[in-house]
Amino acid sequence: MTHPQKKGSLFSLLPFFVFISLYLFVNIILGDDFQMPILVAFLIATLVGFIQFPTIRFEEKLSAYCTGAGNPIIMMMIMIFLFAGAFAALANHIGAIDSIINFSLTFISPSFFIAGLFLIAAFISISIGTSVGTIVALAPLAVGLDSSVGGTLAISLAAIIGGAMFGDNLSFISDTTIAAAKTQDISMKDKFKVNIRIVILPAILAFLLYAFGGNFQLSDSITIGNYELISIVPYILVFVVAVLGVNVIWALVIGIVATFFVGIYTVDLNLWQAVTVLNTGMQTMFELSLICIVIGGMVGIIRLHGGINYILRMVTSVIQSERAAELGIAGLTALINASIANNTITIIITGPIAKEIVQRYDLDPRRSASIMDTIACTVQGCLPYGGQVLAVLAIAQYQVGAFEVISQMYYPMFVGVATLLVIVLRKYVR
Numbered sequence: 001m002t003h004p005q006k007k008g009s010l011f012s013l014l015p016f017f018v019f020i021s022l023y024l025f026v027n028i029i030l031g032d033d034f035q036m037p038i039l040v041a042f043l044i045a046t047l048v049g050f051i052q053f054p055t056i057r058f059e060e061k062l063s064a065y066c067t068g069a070g071n072p073i074i075m076m077m078i079m080i081f082l083f084a085g086a087f088a089a090l091a092n093h094i095g096a097i098d099s100i101i102n103f104s105l106t107f108i109s110p111s112f113f114i115a116g117l118f119l120i121a122a123f124i125s126i127s128i129g130t131s132v133g134t135i136v137a138l139a140p141l142a143v144g145l146d147s148s149v150g151g152t153l154a155i156s157l158a159a160i161i162g163g164a165m166f167g168d169n170l171s172f173i174s175d176t177t178i179a180a181a182k183t184q185d186i187s188m189k190d191k192f193k194v195n196i197r198i199v200i201l202p203a204i205l206a207f208l209l210y211a212f213g214g215n216f217q218l219s220d221s222i223t224i225g226n227y228e229l230i231s232i233v234p235y236i237l238v239f240v241v242a243v244l245g246v247n248v249i250w251a252l253v254i255g256i257v258a259t260f261f262v263g264i265y266t267v268d269l270n271l272w273q274a275v276t277v278l279n280t281g282m283q284t285m286f287e288l289s290l291i292c293i294v295i296g297g298m299v300g301i302i303r304l305h306g307g308i309n310y311i312l313r314m315v316t317s318v319i320q321s322e323r324a325a326e327l328g329i330a331g332l333t334a335l336i337n338a339s340i341a342n343n344t345i346t347i348i349i350t351g352p353i354a355k356e357i358v359q360r361y362d363l364d365p366r367r368s369a370s371i372m373d374t375i376a377c378t379v380q381g382c383l384p385y386g387g388q389v390l391a392v393l394a395i396a397q398y399q400v401g402a403f404e405v406i407s408q409m410y411y412p413m414f415v416g417v418a419t420l421l422v423i424v425l426r427k428y429v430r
Contacts, residue, residue, distance in 0.1 A: 008306030019045035042294045049301035068300020069293045077182045081285040083252040084173040089281025094263040099227040100124050115211035118163040125167025127235040129174040134164040139395040154404040157392040159210050162411030165377045166203050172242040175344045180373040183351025184365040188248045195370040198422050202414030209410050234259040295348050325361040326423045329354045333375045343376035374419040381412030
């Protein structure tokens with residue numbers, strides 16, 4: 001609850017500005033790719049919040065922090081993150097990711113290899129729930145293609161990033177999808193239904209541009225390995241069960257159990273190996289889970305100081321309609337994402353504010369969840385200092401520049417335009 005003596009001011013948002021300064025500007029000064037640990041930046045920003053407004057008792061601030069950190073939505077997100085990490089690790093252990101890649105490559109026509117990379121990236125990203133993981137898996141294929149057909153590296157990398165971002169928008173085990181749905185207190189199924197209507201046309205247009213933008217032949221240097229169709233089944237099962245409306249936690253549990261039995265058949269997986277891998281997978285989500293808790297606590301302090309009310313007052317001062325309210329959510333998402341270059345953290349930060357805007361203007365939370373996810377995808381995909389672009393440049397050993405890749409990244413650009421049209425055309429996707 002906002003402190004009664006604090007109506008809110010720009011100064012109330014000081015912890016957030018401290019975080020931005022530490023996370024972005026310190027890394028710019030260091031000249032390295034985001035060496036500043038995000039948890040440290042958030043904790044320092046939180047300490048600033050504790051020091052602010054000394055007339056408010058520290059015990060009251062600490063209570064606000066704990067209330068924000070222990071928000072039920074945050075706890076639910078963390079539980080889903082842990083199950084998603086466990087499922088992804090076990091599936092990877094039994095070779096499911098390699099099977100997906102090799103299965104997809106087997107059916108690509110050589111003349112549509114660039115468009116095929118887009119489709120493969122989309123399929124893998126929907127399955128494993130991570131755009132960066134998909135990019136890391138597929139970028140070497142783009143490098144191999146360029147060694148045979150020169151001049152294809154930039155467009156191949158762009159197609160991979162675009163497909164990976166498309167899948168990340170829709171995957172039931174993607175951290176961005178989980179964050180967007182849960183901060184708006186809606187089901188993953190409902191978010192998926194709205195989201196896919198926004199992104200499907202941009203994906204088709206991007207595919208067509210990649211398909212008919214040039215006639216590229218598959219390089220003989222790219223080796224297509226073997227695949228086990230049964231290894232792909234758990235991913236399909238999780239997707240189908242979640243689409244049918246089963247709670248995503250139970251969908252992931254079903255996926256884990258199915259993966260375990262597939263592993264017994266394919267790689268002689270035993271129970272103790274599975275337990276060890278599941279634990280390792282959950283550990284990969286520990287930092288993100290802690291970040292969620294720390295952000296929730298920091299937002300609790302900012303709320304106590306009136307910062308959330310200040311943002312809402314500033315936003316509502318220019319909002320005269322539902323359309324303007326959704327544009328406000330989109331603008332806030334884009335601004336924060338451009339500042340911190342992390343789409344998941346952006347949604348976790350923006351989500352609580354977006355939810356209050358939704359409640360105040362009686363908006364559809366399914367739309368607000370989808371708007372945050374798609375706008376974050378657009379901005380993140382087009383940032384030269386974003387994790388996705390930095391990953392492909394590193395794998396390609398900087399043979400191409402960031403803007404060479406970004407200029408041919410059609411999907412994020414198209415989905416940004418589509419989202420704005422959805423906001424303007426109020427009767428669309430309702």
